[in-house]
Amino acid sequence: MRAAVLHTIGDEKLDIRDDVTVLGPGPGEVHLRVRASGVCHSDLSALNGGLPQPVPAVLGHEAAGDVIAVGDGVEDLAAGDRVAVNWLPSCGTCAHCRLGEPYLCMTHVMAGYVMPRFTAGETPVFGMAGCGAFAEEMVVPRAGAVQIGDDVPYEVAALIGCSVTTGVGAVVNTARVRPGDTVVVIGCGGVGIAAVQGARVAGASLIVAVDTVPARHEQALRFGATHSTAPDGLGDLVTGLTGGEGFDYAFDVVAVPQTLRAAWSAARRGGTVVVVGAGRAEHQVEFSPFELLFEGKSIIPSLYGSADPPRDFPRLLSLWRAGRLDVEGMISRRLRLDQVGDALASLGSGDVIRQVIVHD
Structure with a gap:
């Protein structure tokens, strides 16, 4: 073969x-x-x-x-x-x-x-x-x-097998975003777009998509983001949308030191940073004990969207059939x-x- x-x-x-x-x-x-x-x-x-x-x-x-x-x-x-x-x-x-x-x-x-x-x-x-x-x-x-059912196109099933499960699962399984919560997603490739869709399905009131590629901003809005920006515009959106408080959940789909620090800064005090991307082993991110204690934020990993595929693949396909996942x-x-x-x-x-x- x-x-x-x-x-x-x-x-x-x-x-x-x-x-x-x-x-x-x-x-x-x-x-x-x-x-x-x-x-x-x-x-x-x-x-x-x-x-x-x-x-x-x-x-x-x-x-x-x-x-x-x-x-x-x-x-x-x-x-x-x-x-x-x-x-x-x-x-x-x-x-x-x-x-x-x-x-x-x-x-x-x-x-x-x-x-x-x-x-x-x-x-x-x-x-x-x-x-x-x-x-x-x-x-x-x-x-x-x-x-899976014979009605599922192979291309759809393939993406359910990784990017959709990873992105949506990070929102609904790992973070358990609730209706009305506020979300920022850093990195809007395939997994990031799936996270944006997951936040929309979960009922998030604000979904901010962040990416360095301008073409992805319009794409993210089409898939459910309420706002999109380049990284240098994120601070202004934190101020304008949350009064400077920050978002309930910040999803880092890129997972390099700069994006993890950006996710930390964008999350509110007591908020949660969700690490979705697979970073390199040699990268290091520095946090002080003072900020870890007094900011009260959590940093949690989301490997494969914390998924149980025999349970989650059918659920995601049900959302796809219902037109709620594109x-x-x-x-x-x-x-x-x-x-x-x-x-x-x-x-x-x-x-x-x-x-x-x-x-x-």
Whole structure:
């Protein structure tokens, strides 16, 4: 089959090969034909070293497709079933799973760092997060495949699999924004736009979208933001909209030191800063003990929108069916597999919301 292979961290090009073979399915695994996969900023972070990734690797983790075959012990899925990929499947038995925190389970993801998912010729090849969606086929653990209705387009299901769940989940699962609360979202790519939509669904009274790319300001307003601004205009909006008090919730979808400090400054005393983006391990953010105590603000993480995908994917799809989540509108380009390298490179330009590879 064909797949886009990353050979070395930092490579500017992916190697489109047609001699790639998927491994499995083994016991408890599901073999999928990938029909659509989103191009996510996390894929770019894996390519450039921002996120750890063994190589060679097939990137991609935001996907949907059809079941080809199942391994021993999988009795509730069959060939032909349509599924969305859950890139952070829970094992069900670790301490976090037992505490009701499936989004903190690392069992299957860590296995992906030591267990190749493909071969290219004779060379073992890893899959990003144990997935590898920039390929025509892939194998995931049973918990990594969530069955969906046949009425759901593959492109919609793919985005539900990561960006929509991450952004909306940060608002409704992690922060639990209530009607009338005030919200600022810093960074309005795919996940940020999903957070804006989540805030609208939750009933936030003010939703301010912040981004360095002017084109994203109008996009954010179209998806439900009440105001949009460049970073240097955020202070004026804090003054004009909140009387200088700040917002109840500040979502940092970029997660670099400057944006985290900006989110802290934009949150009111006693407010909450929600870290949504996957920052680099070497970055450091400095806070004084004095401000941490007397500002009374909370900083909380939101990994994968604090999601339980078997529960949350159907909920999000219900909102999509009801017209309350615009997922199709987030798709700006449909690509071929051989265009994925250029698509990753274009993420830095910020002029697209989402790009989706649709396989034949």
